[in-house]
Amino acid sequence: MSRIIDLEVRDIRFPTSLERDGSDAMNPDPDCSAAYVILRTDRPDGLEGHGLTFTIGRGTEVVVAAVVALRPLVVGQPVEAFTGAPGAFWRHLTGDSQLRWLGPEKGVIHLATAAVVNALWDLWAKIERKPLWKLLSGLSPAQVVELVDWRYLSDALTPDEAGGMLERMAPTRAARESEIIASGYPAYTTSVGWLGYSDLKIRHMCQEALAEGWASFKVKVGADLGDDWRRCSVVRAEIGPELALMIDANQRWDVPQAIEWVKALAPCGPLWIEEPTSPDDILGHAAIARALAPLGIGVATGEHCQNRVMFKQLFQAKAISCCQIDPCRLGGVNEVVAVLLLAAKFGVPVCPNAGGVGLCEYAQHESIFDFICVTGSRKGRMIEYVDHLHEHFVDPCVIRRGRYQVPKAPGTSITMKLESLEAHSYPSGEIWKGLRPQEP
Amino acid sequence: MSRIIDLEVRDIRFPTSLERDGSDAMNPDPDCSAAYVILRTDRPDGLEGHGLTFTIGRGTEVVVAAVVALRPLVVGQPVEAFTGAPGAFWRHLTGDSQLRWLGPEKGVIHLATAAVVNALWDLWAKIERKPLWKLLSGLSPAQVVELVDWRYLSDALTPDEAGGMLERMAPTRAARESEIIASGYPAYTTSVGWLGYSDLKIRHMCQEALAEGWASFKVKVGADLGDDWRRCSVVRAEIGPELALMIDANQRWDVPQAIEWVKALAPCGPLWIEEPTSPDDILGHAAIARALAPLGIGVATGEHCQNRVMFKQLFQAKAISCCQIDPCRLGGVNEVVAVLLLAAKFGVPVCPNAGGVGLCEYAQHESIFDFICVTGSRKGRMIEYVDHLHEHFVDPCVIRRGRYQVPKAPGTSITMKLESLEAHSYPSGEIWKGLRPQEP
Numbered sequence: 080m081s082r083i084i085d086l087e088v089r090d091i092r093f094p095t096s097l098e099r100d101g102s103d104a105m106n107p108d109p110d111c112s113a114a115y116v117i118l119r120t121d122r123p124d125g126l127e128g129h130g131l132t133f134t135i136g137r138g139t140e141v142v143v144a145a146v147v148a149l150r151p152l153v154v155g156q157p158v159e160a161f162t163g164a165p166g167a168f169w170r171h172l173t174g175d176s177q178l179r180w181l182g183p184e185k186g187v188i189h190l191a192t193a194a195v196v197n198a199l200w201d202l203w204a205k206i207e208r209k210p211l212w213k214l215l216s217g218l219s220p221a222q223v224v225e226l227v228d229w230r231y232l233s234d235a236l237t238p239d240e241a242g243g244m245l246e247r248m249a250p251t252r253a254a255r256e257s258e259i260i261a262s263g264y265p266a267y268t269t270s271v272g273w274l275g276y277s278d279l280k281i282r283h284m285c286q287e288a289l290a291e292g293w294a295s296f297k298v299k300v301g302a303d304l305g306d307d308w309r310r311c312s313v314v315r316a317e318i319g320p321e322l323a324l325m326i327d328a329n330q331r332w333d334v335p336q337a338i339e340w341v342k343a344l345a346p347c348g349p350l351w352i353e354e355p356t357s358p359d360d361i362l363g364h365a366a367i368a369r370a371l372a373p374l375g376i377g378v379a380t381g382e383h384c385q386n387r388v389m390f391k392q393l394f395q396a397k398a399i400s401c402c403q404i405d406p407c408r409l410g411g412v413n414e415v416v417a418v419l420l421l422a423a424k425f426g427v428p429v430c431p432n433a434g435g436v437g438l439c440e441y442a443q444h445e446s447i448f449d450f451i452c453v454t455g456s457r458k459g460r461m462i463e464y465v466d467h468l469h470e471h472f473v474d475p476c477v478i479r480r481g482r483y484q485v486p487k488a489p490g491t492s493i494t495m496k497l498e499s500l501e502a503h504s505y506p507s508g509e510i511w512k513g514l515r516p517q518e519p
Numbered sequence: 520m521s522r523i524i525d526l527e528v529r530d531i532r533f534p535t536s537l538e539r540d541g542s543d544a545m546n547p548d549p550d551c552s553a554a555y556v557i558l559r560t561d562r563p564d565g566l567e568g569h570g571l572t573f574t575i576g577r578g579t580e581v582v583v584a585a586v587v588a589l590r591p592l593v594v595g596q597p598v599e600a601f602t603g604a605p606g607a608f609w610r611h612l613t614g615d616s617q618l619r620w621l622g623p624e625k626g627v628i629h630l631a632t633a634a635v636v637n638a639l640w641d642l643w644a645k646i647e648r649k650p651l652w653k654l655l656s657g658l659s660p661a662q663v664v665e666l667v668d669w670r671y672l673s674d675a676l677t678p679d680e681a682g683g684m685l686e687r688m689a690p691t692r693a694a695r696e697s698e699i700i701a702s703g704y705p706a707y708t709t710s711v712g713w714l715g716y717s718d719l720k721i722r723h724m725c726q727e728a729l730a731e732g733w734a735s736f737k738v739k740v741g742a743d744l745g746d747d748w749r750r751c752s753v754v755r756a757e758i759g760p761e762l763a764l765m766i767d768a769n770q771r772w773d774v775p776q777a778i779e780w781v782k783a784l785a786p787c788g789p790l791w792i793e794e795p796t797s798p799d800d801i802l803g804h805a806a807i808a809r810a811l812a813p814l815g816i817g818v819a820t821g822e823h824c825q826n827r828v829m830f831k832q833l834f835q836a837k838a839i840s841c842c843q844i845d846p847c848r849l850g851g852v853n854e855v856v857a858v859l860l861l862a863a864k865f866g867v868p869v870c871p872n873a874g875g876v877g878l879c880e881y882a883q884h885e886s887i888f889d890f891i892c893v894t895g896s897r898k899g900r901m902i903e904y905v906d907h908l909h910e911h912f913v914d915p916c917v918i919r920r921g922r923y924q925v926p927k928a929p930g931t932s933i934t935m936k937l938e939s940l941e942a943h944s945y946p947s948g949e950i951w952k953g954l955r956p957q958e959p
Contacts, residue, residue, distance in 0.1 A: 106616050137588060137617035141627060144584040148577060176546050177576035183770070183798070183823065186626020187581060231797040234774035234806065330623070334674035357671040358623070359828040361801060362835050366674065383623065388799040395802050 081158045085119040086195070088146040090139050091131075091495070092505040093436060093468060094514055103274060103299045105329040110136030111436040111468055112505070114143045114191065115495065116198040120158055128202025129494045132194040132407040133435040138187075139505065145191030148178055153195060158206070161199045165226040169196060169413040173228070185385035189410050196411025197441065201491040211412070211444035211491045216252060216451045220245035223452065227417040228387075235391045241420045248455055255451045263482035264446050265295070265461040267325065269434060271314060272298030274306070278313050285317035292480030295323040295461055297353070301331030304343060311347035320348070327353035330383070334363040338370040351377035351401050358383035364398035379403050382432040386410065387417045394425035401459070405432040406441035419449045428458070434465035439476045440492035443483045471499035521598045525559040526635070528586040530579050531571075531935070532945040533876060533908060534954055543714060543739045545769040550576035551876040551908060552945070554583045554631065555935065556638040560598055568642025569934045572634040572847040573875040579945065585631035588618055593635060598646070601639045605666040609636060609853040613668070625825035629850050636851025637881065641931040651852070651884035651931045656692060656891045660685035663892065667857040668827075675831045681860045688895055695891045703922035704886050705735070705901040707765065709874060711754060712738030714746070718753050725757035732920030735763040735901055737793070741771030744783060751787035760788070767793035770823070774803040778810040791817035791841050798823035804838035819843050822872040826850065827857045834865035841899070845872040846881035859889045868898070874905035879916045880932035883923045911939035 096108035112135060118128035132142055152172055161168040172192055173184055181188040204214045215223070224242045271284040288296065298314055300307040307326075315324055326349045332340060337355035352371065356363045358380060368378040381403030384390055393399050402422045409415050422429045429449060431442035442462045450457055462483055469475035473496055474488040486492050502509045536548035552575060558568035572582055592612055601608040612632055613624055621628040644654045658666070664682045711724040728736065738754055740747040747766075755764055766789045772780060777795035792811065796803045798820060808818040821843030824830055833839050842862045849855050862869045869889060871882035882902045890897055902923055909915035913936055914928040926932050942949045 105619070108616065109620075110617065135617050135620045137615065138585075138621045138628065141581065141584045141588050141621060144581045145578075145627065148581050175577065176548065177550070177574075178578045179545070180549075180575045181578045181581060181627050181630070185799070185825065186628060187585065187621050188578070188627060190621070231773055231800060231803070233776075234803060333671055336673075357828045359625070359826065360671060360832065362832045363671070363674060363828075385625065386799065388797045388803075392800065392802045 081120045081122040083118055083153055083156050083158060084121050086146070086150045086154050087117040087119070088143050088194075089115040089117075089500060090143050090505045091115045091500060091503045092136060092139060092511070093503055094510060096136065103301075103327065103329045105331060106135060112136050112139045113436055114139055114146055114194050115500065116146060116194045118153070118198045118202050120202070126202065126205045128198040128200075128205065130194045130196070130198025130201055130411070130491070131437050131493055132190040133438055134190070135435075141187055142190050142194070145181070145187045146194055148188075149191055149195050158202065162203050162206075165199075165413060166228060167225075168199070169226070169410065170228055172196065173410060184388075184410060189385060190407060193407040193409065193411040196413060197406070197491060197493065200412045201493060205490045208489045210486045210488060212447040212451070212486070215412075215416070215444070215448040216256065220249055223416065226413050227420065228413065231388045232391060232417065232421070235395060236421055236424045240424065244420065244423060245452060248452055251455065252451050255455055259447055259450055260485045263479065263484050264443060264450065265457055266464040266478060266481055266483050267295030267297055267323065267430075267461045268293050268481070269297040269327075269463055269465050271296050272310050274299050274302055276310065278309065281310055281313045282317055285314055289318065294481055295325065297325040297327055297463070299329070300326045300344065301328035301340070304340060307344060308347070311344055311349070315347045323350045324348060325350050325353060325379070328355050330354045330357055332356050334360070334366050337367050341367075341371055341376060342374065345374045345376060349376055351379040353379040353403065354382060358385075359389070361389065361392045361396050361398055364393060365396040368398050368400065377401055379430065381405060383408060387414050387421065390418045391421055394421055394427055399427060402427045402429045403432045404429055404445070406438055406445060408432075412445070415445050416448075419445070419453050423454045428460045430460055431462050433463040434467065436468045437472070437493050439464055439469070440472055443476050443486060444491060446483075447485060471495050471503075521560045521562040523558055523593055523596050523598060524561050526586070526590045526594050527557040527559070528583050528634070529555040529557075529940060530583050530945045531555045531940060531943045532576060532579060532951070533943055534950060536576065543741075543767065543769045545771060546575060552576050552579045553876055554579055554586055554634050555940065556586060556634045558593070558638045558642050560642070566642065566645045568638040568640075568645065570634045570636070570638025570641055570851070570931070571877050571933055572630040573878055574630070575875075581627055582630050582634070585621070585627045586634055588628075589631055589635050598642065602643050602646075605639075605853060606668060607665075608639070609666070609850065610668055612636065613850060624828075624850060629825060630847060633847040633849065633851040636853060637846070637931060637933065640852045641933060645930045648929045650926045650928060652887040652891070652926070655852075655856070655884070655888040656696065660689055663856065666853050667860065668853065671828045672831060672857065672861070675835060676861055676864045680864065684860065684863060685892060688892055691895065692891050695895055699887055699890055700925045703919065703924050704883060704890065705897055706733075706904040706918060706921055706923050707735030707737055707763065707901045708733050708921070709737040709739075709767075709903055709905050711736050712750050714739050714742055716750065718749065721750055721753045722757055725754055729758065734921055735765065737765040737767055737903070739769065740766045740784065741768035741780070744780060747784060748787070751784055751789070755787045763790045764788060765790050765793060765819070768795050770794045770797055772796050774800070774806050777807050781807075781811055781816060782814065785814045785816060789816055791819040793819040793843065794822060798825075799829070801829065801832045801836050801838055804833060805836040808838055808840065817841055819870065821845060823848060827854050827861065830858045831861055834861055834867055839867060842867045842869045843872045844869055844885070846878055846885060848872075852885070855885050856888075859885070859893050863894050868900045870900055871902050873903040874907065876908045877912070877933050879904055879909070879923075880912060883916050883926060884931060886923075887925060911935050911943075
């Protein structure tokens with residue numbers, strides 16, 4: 080038996096706002112950042128569990144404070160308390176009666192939960208010498224059912240139903256594992272259509288992306304309709320009528336405005352509109368979905384969807400045609416699996432939110448698990464990809480011809496290089512020296 | 520012109536878990552606590568704005584960290600930046616593009632926003648030498664409309680509609696002000712039915728409460744059906760068939776279980792079931808409301824309802840017959856007013872959540888404003904009351920014959936006595952010396 084003897088948490092920030100990479104209608108100047116957790120055990124091999132929650136600069140220190148608040152629930156626990164019953168341990172982490180007041184299960188405390196939970200899975204996967212997807216795909220249906228917190232889900236999906244779904248897919252897992260290793264998981268790129276790009280830059284980036292084998296493209300919209308029309312038209316002209324174009328408004332609109340705006344962009348043939356309004360507005364998304372269905376335009380959301388209870392309702396209300404789980408906004412692997420099971424029940428494809436820092440690394444494992452064990456399908460499914468900050472990871476995700484390649488190294492692919500951690504520690508790291516302090 | 524020159528935030532905790540006061544099915548041992556904010560200005564009279572967010576112990580330090588993150592948005596601002604356009608200032612506080620990632624507008628960052636926003640209102644009311652309700656009731660309809668952030672609300676209520684509602688009530692404000700000063704605002708007590716109370720204790724407390732003039736009583740349920748039945752029956756027997764009995768499950772159940780459990784308690788004649796399931800489950804609350812309507816039992820929630828977008832949907836889905844705004848869970852006075860306006864539009868009475876520490880003090884002002892300016896009605900409306908920790912406030916709320924008396928002192932009634940702040944500072948205060956550190 081080994082024991083978790085330390086939990087270290089670091090405030091890691093990349094000064095990406097200097098380049099305006101990743102800017103959108105609501106987030107003009109993000110500094111891609113992370114609350115980064117390192118779990119240490121008394122194992123002789125010195126294996127560590129690493130996990131992170133993605134943030135965008137200011138406020139990372141608040142998530143760090145929340146991780147510190149969770150520390151006493153983890154340090155001193157046997158590793159087997161988690162690996163033996165990951166669902167029960169998740170309840171232990173999210174169920175502290177005083178900390179629960181801070182959410183429950185949303186916002187800062189849940190972002191912190193994700194970093195800790197994902198570090199536990201990283202530790203487990205490293206101990207098993209398997210990449211996360213392989214660890215998950217080796218669990219029995221009953222073990223998968225156990226790792227989910229079923230509270231508040233039973234009106235939509237029961238543990239028995241989920242177990243049945245998993246049982247039906249179990250005999251054919253091996254075939255799908257071979258298939259995905261051979262062919263990878265589809266991705267889409269968000270790099271061609273950031274706000275404010277010139278026609279020339281968009282054309283150039285589209286041509287480059289097409290040459291690299293990309294088949295799906297996302298464009299940011301919502302700040303100015305004229306500019307949106309221009310950029311969407313240019314992308315559509317470059318990629319032709321067949322390939323997928325998605326648009327993303329980053330919560331910019333009220334419900335009636337969302338419907339009107341997207342209708343105006345309909346001739347560009349978007350597959351779906353992402354985050355058309357408040358991420359909390361389930362009924363609003365449903366209204367938008369109903370209004371856009373006749374135009375063949377779907378609705379996607381999830382990047383800011385706080386937990387499984389919200390996703391449950393998005394499914395029940397037929398509000399989304401694409402479910403964008405976020406590996407760190409949800410409470411880590413356990414809750415991601417809960418949403419994968421719900422999505423499968425309701426027949427909604429999952430296209431994880433990624434980008435930022437580390438999200439692509441996480442999302443690939445979860446989608447590969449979905450393919451092997453839950454839905455057995457890649458139809459209508461793809462993982463976002465942004466070619467950004469991957470160089471800081473020891474085992475970054477690998478893209479070939481617009482597809483994620485199956486990761487092979489043990490763990491969750493999230494371990495950052497020590498020199499990257501040191502240089503980007505905020506505010507003391509080398510990178511931040513000489514930069515003015517971040518002010519609102 | 521005066522300027523905000525400092526924002527101090529304190530971690531204040533009362534060791535209430537030693538007595539198990541306020542325990543319920545989900546919160547067995549709360550330590551009533553607060554992130555307590557003091558705004559200082561360069562005014563010659565030295566007036567300060569005080570505000571707090573209620574918490575229940577561990578994790579208060581995380582809310583404190585979030586207040587610190589908001590500090591640069593406030594310190595250095597002219598007081599008039601807030602008093603001249605409180606709605607625009609609220610958007611300034613909640614709209615920081617990097618901090619917004621931590622919510623948006625939910626959980627820790629929103630609890631912190633509430634403490635800061637409420638401190639700004641306290642400062643303004645003290646400057647005007649008026650209690651908060653009087654300051655609010657002196658604003659023109661246009662000023663009230665301005666103080667609300669209308670983003671994400673227009674599919675349910677537009678600023679014009681809200682302005683019209685306020686205009687219609689404006690000519691008769693003075694009459695209602697006299698009326699409420701004369702007769703107070705109805706309250707209900709949650710003190711008779713905490714979990715685990717013996718029959719004898721419940722009988723005694725009911726008799727005492729009846730003698731004091733109370734007409735509405737709330738009982739905690741959800742841990743054990745037999746115990747719930749026993750306590751509800753005892754209360755009903757004591758208070759007779761006419762007076763109101765409410766029950767509160769504190770999120771204990773899944774949707775089907777909630778329906779079954781409450782049906783079993785129906786013979787005790789509860790007016791409503793509070794927090795039957797996850798506070799995030801709008802559709803779940805709607806399903807419970809539909810199932811219980813034939814029994815004449817309503818559904819109430821709001822204590823953990825994160826923002827106006829969630830309340831909007833609870834109204835749209837006909838999920839609640841009683842709206843329990845929380846003065847600190849919502850983003851302070853501005854967002855409370857937004858929800859009061861939405862509730863009025865949908866005809867749902869507001870019965871604020873109170874208790875804890877400071878919530879009764881806040882809630883009274885907001886309900887009195889609702890009566891004078893928004894709905895003009897106290898029908899079906901009452902404010903929770905728990906007789907607990909009021910002695911720490913300079914100007915605590917006053918209850919007579921089961922009714923809140925209209926507060927007279929300038930401000931929001933939330934300024935805590937200096938000796939209380941000092942003694943309960945965590946972990947350095949006198950009260951905490953000798954107590955073991957709080958561990959999960």
